Amino acid sequence: MDILFSNSQNLLNQTDGKFFRYLFDKIEWNQRMIAIKGPRGSGKTTLMLQRIKYGIKPQSYEALYFSADHYWFYTHNLVETTATFYENGGRFLFIDEVHKYPNWSRELKNIYDSYPDLKVVFSSSSALDIYRGESDLSRRVISYELPGMSFREYLNLTQEKNFLPVSLAEIQNSHSQITPEITSKLQPLPAFKEYLKRGYLPIITESNPESIPVFLQQIINTVVESDLAFIADYNAGTAYKVKKLLGVLAESVPFKPNVSSIARKVETSRDSVYEWLTQLEKARLLNFLIAEGKGISLLQKPDKVYLENTNLSYALKATPEIGSVRETFLLNQLKNIKKEVRLPKSGDFQLDDLVIEVGGKNKDASQVNHLENYLIAADEIELGFGKKVPLWIFGMMY
Template identity: 60%
Template sequence: MQTLLHFQDILLHSVTNEFRRYLHDKINWNQHMIGIKGPRGAGKTTLLLQHLKYGLGPIKENALYITADHTWFYNHTLLDTAMEWYQQGGLVLLIDEVHKYPNWSRELKNIYDGIPQLKVIFSASSALDIYRGQADLSRRVISYTLAGLSLREYLMFTGTANFPAISLQDIKNHHREITLDITSKIRPLSRFAKYLQIGYLPIFTEGESEYLPKLEQVINAVVDTDLAYIASYNSGTAAKVKKLLGVIAESAPFKPNISALAGKLDISRDRILEYVYQLSDARLLNVLSVQGKGVSRLQKPDKIFLENTNLSYAIHTQPDPGNIRETFMLNQLINAELQVSEPETGDFLVNDIHVEVGGKNKTSKQVRNTDTYLIAADDIETGFGTKVPLWLFGFLY
């Protein structure tokens, strides 16, 4: 146990409280068992360590951070570790990357049921379905998802400016006043352009020139490691999934022809759909369907996007500006936990609002016959009427 405490002390030494992700204040930290999912590099580990160092108050000394791929688990089980920590006076156990531990769900259930006085907070890959493990955790764990940085958070993280999050209704009704206030303090367009390329994951602080190569490593790690643990991928399966991702990335966002993809990659139609949804679960893709359409994973999505714009720049040196705009919009809407679907007219239907995305000269031609619409226009600082600056949607969370 001393080995784990020493490992924790080393990690905590470099943890600061200067910047907290948006999710921190949304989590009910008093829950008995909490699960935090999210893409690699989004800051899950930092979130856990910040809570341990700054959020636990006097019981900090009774909290233990462990990572599920630590060598400690070569000859210890998760359940035994939790029991030993509790017997030594432990009250909180934080488990990082729980998906890398075999039988994680069964042992978490045993900990929940057998040590009710011990609070457990764990992180996991986006691809992990917490409620479909070998043991039923649906009544035991409260799950949260940590997305990549919003544009608003990127501005905070880089020390540029600190602005509050705004709602979609505020964008619809008050965007001009809001943008005039923001642009009186900063010039957003150049920072927005940089965010689209290298601002989604906090790992850009390790070096901007190394960010995109590291993002390629993240993609490989998600497929080769995370999905290998979760979906039992072998090397052959991983190679097929990467090939599918490459084919999708060449033209995303696009309306998929699953049969054509299956023929091109020599994979069955059902297998293509399985891989698409697994990549969506792993936060490498976003999928969009028509409102009211069933959510069966055997049904093809109406449109497929890369999950964030940084992926576009990692895979292509000069991605299409129109694709980047749509990818950004869907990413921010989904991360803000808004219900988004594919409309008959326009690019996105968000609640009852039709959203058309385009350049600064974009008109309302495609959506003007709908009841409620917004034009999200790129390359403008402020808008007027139903024309809203695209970058402002980066303040939704």
């Protein structure tokens, strides 16, 4: 196992504590088995390495990080590797990309049952349903979701600020007090425009900003050709059609899908389109809106389809329509704080009895002023007034 320890230590040596994703302080690390799901590039690996280096601070033999697709596992299995690690004093095991390991659920169950004082943290693709593997992990694992960065995290990372999160209720009721505190420390609009284009993933600090769209295209390829290939058993022909489907969607999102028309363009069946849409949504490449009053079920046609984040909009289309970008941003941030968002009869988004209309600085309330509880989320303004709220402040919620 020397190769695994050596690789783990090399990665720890390159890990710093300058920036921690918001989830770091929300995870109950004392749980026996923890799953961290999230899109590629969101920082799951760094989160685990930071936990070892700054949270556990173990002796070198007590904690081990490895990726489940390491070549070590060509000739060894996870259970025997864990047994050797434990017998030599190991107590903290961190497994990356667990979905790349064929028998992950069965072997994790065996590990959980065999080593009561071993703490296991594993990461996986967002598309993996960790509760529906070959073995029942529902009573054993606590699951967390790590989305891409909020605008608040982007500012804290790139401008070395320390802005604290604000709640949706605070935005609704106190935005006129909150926004001046932030604008006194920076001009948010230039940074917000940059965030929309390429600030959703922590990679922004490690790459030339101009190369981010290429990096995102590589992520899309990896999600479809590798992650979904493992999870949904795609072959090369299926992966090609799924990417073609994503390309068709990117040309016109947000839109109300005509599944028959999409199926003809992609040269596949309606059932396949439904299935692939669901998988792309689980893999955090798409977001769905279901109309107010409708039930939510698997393989149901969404009433409106969006790309999952605005960076994908710029990666898949040279000049995305700004109205689409604004809506994509707000839906993304609301879903990332686990709000149930519906498509209302009037306005863009509904959360319980609150309706939000999205637009530019001149957006008025004509479409929603007949409603009792509404907000106008307006782009290109630093400060709001009354029910008109700066769009960027919705990026400060996590």
